[in-house]
Each structure stands twice: as structure tokens, then as C-alpha cells.
Amino acid sequence: MNIFSVKSLHDAKSIILSEHNTIALQPESVHLLESHGRIAAETLYSPVDIPAFNRSTVDGYAVKSREVMGASESVPSILTLNKEVMMGENAASPLKSGEAIYVPTGGMLPEGADGMVMIEHTEILDEQTLLIKKPVAYGENITYRGDDLKENDAILKTGEKISAYDMGVLAGVGIGWIKVFEKIKVAVLSTGDEIIDYDQEPKTGQIRDINGYTLSGASIACGGQVVYKALIKDDFEALRGALDHAVHTADIVILSGGSSVGTRDFTYAAIESFESGEILLHGISVKPGKPTIVGKIDGKMVFGLPGHPAASAIIFEILVKPYIEMCQMKAPGAIKIDAKLTTNLHAAPGKDTFVMATLHRENGINYATPIHGKSGLMTVLTKAAGYIQITSEQEGLYKDQDVEVTLLREVTR
Amino acid sequence: MNIFSVKSLHDAKSIILSEHNTIALQPESVHLLESHGRIAAETLYSPVDIPAFNRSTVDGYAVKSREVMGASESVPSILTLNKEVMMGENAASPLKSGEAIYVPTGGMLPEGADGMVMIEHTEILDEQTLLIKKPVAYGENITYRGDDLKENDAILKTGEKISAYDMGVLAGVGIGWIKVFEKIKVAVLSTGDEIIDYDQEPKTGQIRDINGYTLSGASIACGGQVVYKALIKDDFEALRGALDHAVHTADIVILSGGSSVGTRDFTYAAIESFESGEILLHGISVKPGKPTIVGKIDGKMVFGLPGHPAASAIIFEILVKPYIEMCQMKAPGAIKIDAKLTTNLHAAPGKDTFVMATLHRENGINYATPIHGKSGLMTVLTKAAGYIQITSEQEGLYKDQDVEVTLLREVTR
Secondary structure (H helix, E strand, O other), X not given: OOOOOOEOHHHHHHHHHOOOOOOOOOEEEEEHHHOOOOEEOOOEEOOOOEOOOOXXXXXXXXXXXXXXXXXXXXXXXXXXXXXXXXXXXXXXXXXXXXXXXXXXXXXXXXXXXXXXXXXXXXXXXXXXXXXXXXXXXXXXXXXXXXXXXXXXXXXXXXXOEOOHXXXXXXHHOOOOEEEEEOOEEEEEEEEOOOEEOOOOOOOOOOEEOOHHHHHHHHHHHOOEEEEEEEEEOOOHXXXXXXXXXXXXXXXXXXXXXXXXXXXXXXXXXXXXXXXXXXXXXXXXXXXXXXXXXXXXXXXXXXXXXXXXXXXXHHHHHHHHHHHHHHHOOOOOOOOEEXXXXXXXXXXXXXXXXXXXXXXXXXXXXXXXXXXXXXOOOOHHHHHOOEEEEEOOOOOEEOOOOEEEEEEOOOOOO | OOOXXXXXXXXXXXXXXXXXXXXOOOEEEEEHHHOOOOEEOOOEEOOOOXXXXXXXXXXXXXXXXXXXXXXXXXXXXXXXXXXXXXXXXXXXXXXXXXXXXXXXXXXXOOOOOOEEEEHHHEEEEEOOEEEEOOOOXXXXXXXXXXXXXXXXXXXXXOOOEOOHHHHHHHHHOOOOEEEEEOOEEEEEEEEOOOEEOOOOOOOOOOEEXXXXXXXXXXXXXXXXXXXXXXXXXXXXXXXXHHHHHHHHHOXXXXXXXXXXXXXXXHHHHHHHOOOOOEEEEEOEOEEOOOOOEEEEEOOEEEEEEOXXXXXXXXXXXXXXXXXXXXXXXXXXOOOEEEEEEOOOEEOOOOOEEEEEEEEEEEOOEEEEEEOOOOOOOOHXXXXXXXXXXXXXXXXXXXXXXXXXXXXXXXXXX
């Protein structure tokens, strides 16, 4: 008995994202060199000031700026040379009045100095005497202690994906091990009597599993790991058994329906047959993707996606991915490219319509061209750069209208 | 002796990209489920037609379209019911004249049928008789054999990064193992007496290795693996020894200079000291990043990047990454976002200037704001969304000018 009414995309998202307590991903420690692309499970604060000392940004001479005021080619300031500060060693004694001390780029400024004269504006007259031919302003060519990072500044926040640049800064402050969220464990079940695995030879009427691999890849792209992947016949007991195993091994179950009419009813019944089973959502006003079922068993979310490759991919992107991101405490979102639409696009109002599109660039302008193709073509996904959303309030979009294309792959130029 | 003149960015790129025969990455076979994000080392063609048979896109009845021409609610066409085609089983005998055969979504069309009437436009009168209340056009609601992919259509080309959607399509045509390029082996050497590793306590004047981790992460992001990472003192023999080990263990060596003035000379001399050593490039008219050295030892490229974190990151992005992509036979490029500049940006003509920038969006428009900061601040990299390039012909860019921001991280909205 289906007592659920079809929900809007907005309501469906709210229902799913209210399940923020269903699972708690555990943190695990990884070394910096293994951290690229992982999601931080803690906010990391700098334990130190960077730079840890006042540092020269040029090769040159540390001076007291007021002592070289007005210095010029014709009337240079004359200073006494003090011994060098070597990189990596302690700074020499404080800079005394009337003195200059050589400091290389990155070197530590001696106490008492407040300006760095670049070497090209100086001339060594003899072993002890330096001519300064250009004045410096107070603080010129100096990075002060803490200018880059101050102690307790946040470097990386919980939920952020660790980039190469984060790795560098973490190393720079002495953090070599980072708590990241364990990879969310995903079970991917493909249902339908007609579905066979890639390595089987299809008999007439059979098709190979497409969604199982697409959804596995999409889960991996979100930082997940596939811990259980199976093909399930249109059989209540088989599906129930697979779901039972799935919720015991994974954090989240993604099921894609065969095209068969019976499959969706089995999914519904199988979820409900668990004592802890609960249907959260049955049907959403999204095209493609209407026959989506979302439920919960033993506190684990079960996403029942449609059988058509494009439809299941869209529902993954708009409902499953935001859920995974929420579990990772990651800000939801995708890379979007602004583009002009090359054709009119009609859509029925009252539902959110998603249309795959290609992108091309001409004279500095991006153009998005919808991919028209019969429903169910899998190559639509590999041809598309991304998708365009037509919201439920819109009846369509017009040629030359500005649209956002949400990228499904890296689109480079 | 430096006989090299400073090269333009364009010339530097040409010199580096002409080294396409230096290394040949070997292909390795990976299973589909391990293939996400890897770079294809072969072009894969479909061994089959998809769909492999003419397929219904709806639940309904297969008919001969000319036999239901003019059918309507008031004057339905009357057809004889034949037994069903079950999903995954062979189609029943050919459709005879005057017959209709039930076919579910995805099911195989019986021979002789050329249209699918949706079930909602039909009515079963008795066990043998079906009323058709709406005509169908020839081919309506049918996906023909090969509509999606034809035998020998290219699915994935050499050099393409494998996406979730590629994985699905490959599975769909029965390809479970894919030849991908082995991960390019990278040696990352950080030079400079003042550089210590993240786990050491800096004495005055010492700084922790930032570039080694940033460049490791950036290499991993390009599909590389770091096989050797070391800190090298400003010592000719130490550097030479490290380079020797690096070119024997890695495909490419990335070296970042300490800020010390001596380091660059050591790099130059160390490369030249190998019998097979060759300097390709010494100095490029790029800001930041001028003191870049590129050489070759035993046929392996050695990139000597500047010591400043932002400078070495920029040179990695504009010179090293394109080289790695060439080795992977990958189309070069990065994700770029169009934005309006929020301030004027001055630059010296005659060199390419790269400026880090943040991005924000307001009323559907992206704005890029340059990050002003003293040279050498590492946090510039973690604050930046990407960089703006001011070419050597431009003297600067103006407020409200349209610019391209090349993303250095995922920028989502």
C-alpha cells in the first residue's frame, strides 16, 4: 500500500537531509602524503606563527629606515657592514645604529632593523663600508612574524577536501598527520531479471549492468568506497537478503531498479519488511527520476533509483551526493559553468527537469547544447559535460538564455 | 657559465612539450571498479551494438503502426492479443497481422512490430482482444538496435580520464578490464640549508618544507605517484647524489629551490655535471617564477622550480602539469571560470604575470578579486580559488574586465 504522495525535489531534499544523524563517519589518521582529496574530520589550527620570525623578502641589507632617508645615487648613505646572517642560522647580534647587515631572501631580520635595501641599490666600498643609494620605507621588503598565519588561525576546516596547497601549508606549520573521515562504505545493488554482469554474454532481452558501475564510480568520486556490489533478480527474498547484507556491511545502500515494472514494488515491500524498515519517500516530481524510493533500514539510508542510466545518474547527483556530503560535513555543491543555451528547451511545469548538455566555447562565450536522445540511452552520459536544471516553476528555457551547467566531468580549456 | 637567455612562457612551453619522447608511460590493466580517475592508455571500441535488439521504451503493446492508424477513444482499433515477451527472455514469435504483443519497458520488440502503444492508451476487452485507443507513429517508443552505440564506435579514447559514466558504458558493452597508464613516478626534492621537514622543530632562521608537500599533492592530483621525496642541503655533492637517485627511480624530477641565492647555481651545475645532463631552459619571463631551470638527465626531465610557494605552484601548473599530461597523452587544460575583475591589476609588459584570486558570486555574476599579499606568503595558495594570467602583451587588466580564473581547487556553488 503506497500512502506516499509524489514529493517535490525541494521536499525530497529536505526529507533526506534531515537524516543527518543516521550515520557518523569515523575519523582516521592519514599522513600528509596520503591526504590529497580526503575530507578533513577536524578543524586544524596553526600551532605557530608563520613566519616564525621577521623575514626578508629580498637579497639585501637590513637597515634602520630612518638612517637611509634621502639616500640617492649622488648622495648615498654610508653605513658600517656587520657580519652576515646566514639562512638557517641565528640572526647576528642586533643591528646597531649606523650599521647594515646582509640578509638573503627568506633570511631573518636582525633585531633593530626595520627595512631591507635591495642589493642592487647598494655598493660595497670596502670591507667595512656600504653605500646605500636608495631609501627604504619602514617595513619595506619585510614579512613580519605571523603575517602569513598566526597561531590558532584555522588552516583547514572540518568537511574541507584537502588540496595540494593545504598539504603544503599543513607541513609548513608542522602538522604531518591529519584526521580525515573514513571513506563512506557504499553498497551498490542492481536489480532486474534482465540485468547481467559485464563478463556475461547477453541472451536476447538481457542487458549488462550499467548502473552498478556508474553508481560505484560516482560514489568513489564523492569519496566513498564500494564494499558490496551485487546483481539481484526480481525476487522478493533475494532482494530482502541482499538488503540485509548491505545494511550490515555498508553505511548507505544504493539500489537501481531494473526497467521491469515489478522491481519498484519489490523495493518498497522489501524495505518495509524489515522491523526497522521505513519508507521516507516514494516518487518525486523530477524528470527523469520520478520512480525514486528512499527508505531506511537499521538506520542506514536506502536509495532506490530508477533503472534508466541517465535517470539514476541524475538522482545520484541531486539526492545521494548531497547526503554523502552531509555525512562528510562537506559543503554541498558542484562546479557550475555559466553558458548560453543554443536552443529552446521545453519542460512541463510542476516538476524539476534535468537535461544533459554539451558545452563548447566560441569567442569567449560558453554555449550549452541539450543532448536530445531517446530516454534510456547510456551514451548520453558520456557525451554530456553536465546537466541543466529547469525548475518546477519554469515552463522551459529559451535560446540564448543564460543557464548554469553543473559539470559531471572535468571540462577543461 | 649561463649561456641561456630568459625565455618567454610560450617558448618555454614549446621547449618542454617538444620533449614528448623522453619517457613512455607503460600501460597497466585495471578492473573497472578500480578505474575511476585513471587515464586510458588505449582507445576502446564497442564490440557490440547497444541496444543489441530493438527495445521498447514504454510498458505497452507492440503493434504494426499502420494497423492502428486513426485509432481513437470512440473508434478504437481492435487487435488480437498474443502472449507476452518477458524481460530477459527471447521475444515471442513474430507479430502477425492484426496482433498486439505486450512488451514491458526495455523489453525486446517482436519481429514485424514497428510501434509501441503505451498501456494507458489500451484496454483489454477479453483474454484475446485488445482495444487500441490512440495511434502510434512508425518507430514510436522504440530504441533500435545500435541507436545508443554501434559496434566499433569509440567509447573511450587514449588520454581520457575515466569518469563514473565511462565506467557504466564500458560495463554495458562487456569491457571489464581497461589498460590505463601507470601513474607517472615523481621525485620531489626540496633544496635549501634552511629547509627542515614538518616533524622537526625549526631553529631560528629555519623553515619547514612547504613546496615538497604542495608539489607532491599537485603531482598526485595530475595522476602521479611520489616515489622519492627528500630535503637536500645547499651542497653540490648532496644535490648531485639526490638527482642521480631521482632519475634512476622516477620518470620526472621536481626540484624546488630554497630561497638561498646559491641554490639555483647548484641546480644548474648539478644537472650539467651528468654526462647525459642537459640544460633546456634557464630563466623564464614569468612573474612569479623567473628563476626556473629545466634540464634533462638520462632522458628524464628535471624541473627546477623557485623556492617561493606561490611561484613554485604556478610554475608547476603552467609547465610541469602540461608535461605530465603530454606523457599521459591527455589533452592539456584546466577548469576555467569566467569572472569580472573587481580591481585594476597592473603588470609589467614583456612577461606573463600570474595573480592568485578569490571568486565570489553575486546576482549570477562571478567576481574575481586578486589576492594582494607579500611575496612568499604560503596562505595565498589556500585562500585562492585559482589564478588569473596577464599575458606579456598586456600592461594590466581593468576593473570590470572579463577574465578567466583557472581553478586550483574545486569551487562549488
